[in-house]
Amino acid sequence: MQAAISVLGMGRMGSALARALLKAGHPTTVWNRTPAKAAPLGAAGAEVAASVHNAVAASEIVIVNVSDYAATESLLRNGAVAAALKGKLLIELTSGTPAGAREVQDWAGRHGIRHLDGAILATPDFIGTEAGTLLVSGPAPVFEESRTVLGALGGNVQFVGEDPGLANALDSAVLALMWGALFGALQSIAVCRAEAIDIETLGRQWSATAPVIDGLVADLIKRSAAGRYAADDETLSTVAPHYGALHHLVELMAARGIDRTITDGYEAIFRRAIDAGHLHGDFASLSLFMGRPAHA
Ligand SMILES: NC(=O)c1ccc[n+]([C@@H]2O[C@H](COP(=O)([O-])OP(=O)(O)OC[C@H]3O[C@@H](n4cnc5c(N)ncnc54)[C@H](OP(=O)(O)O)[C@@H]3O)[C@@H](O)[C@H]2O)c1
16 A cells, blocks of 8 residues: 655646656645645545645645745644644655755754655656656655655655755756756847847757757866866866957947846856966866855
């Protein structure tokens, strides 16, 4: 018999989580603030709870997936619900900050509730598939107990550490990588529009250049991990040629009136590194000018 699970929040993601649990054979209870959104899950075989308290009381494992931690707090932090959660496992899959997850764990600990925090690195269509990625942090033994349940949500569930903030921290790091590419694409599109280049041409250039960019990012990560900031025989590019090429882009953008908020940020980081003597360092030396490491 599969473990009974309650899911709070039947938005796009919560509904996908509940469907995956049903598909894996878990008796599933769902609750949503707007009841109409829970109805399709009821039709698919879930129990629809009339209140948060009823949903929490129905299962030993409670998954929460609402908009943010403030919403979670408004649902769970009252005497009756907290008491119903006592001794149970709360899996918080709402997106949030590392500090937010640590705070939830403190609250859960004070109320005798076991807790894992997860970050979902997937859109709802990937939930319940082999390619669905979830990062999970919290006590290792609790994660081990929950492997089967979490495995129903995605084939790539990764335990990232006992500090409950780690899943959200890594999630934010990956999002920074993603937005680097997406906001870079926004700038490329603006340049193409300003210079009357067909945007589909940019699509073909992306396909051709993506492997080069992939290689540069992988090299930057590898060198930063190893602390190899000085240029050496394996350096792909130093700071100097990047900085020179940035000015070609900035000049074009200025001439065409394209927003330079993002390139102003690049300029500021380059300047800090160059002023500190890294013009001929490996590009990875810029990573020294992005802020303080946790254990500095
Ligand atoms: N969609 C994605 O691709 C994706 C990917 C990774 C992570 N996530 C994360 O998953 C979470 C949900 O995202 P989503 O895409 O499912 O959003 P969504 O479709 O907008 O659903 C939001 C859910 O939160 C509920 N909610 C919001 N405020 C509430 C409150 N004060 N009290 C009770 N319930 C409240 C909503 O209830 P009502 O229906 O009553 O409004 C709804 O069930 C977010 O943390 C998001 O960052 C989403």
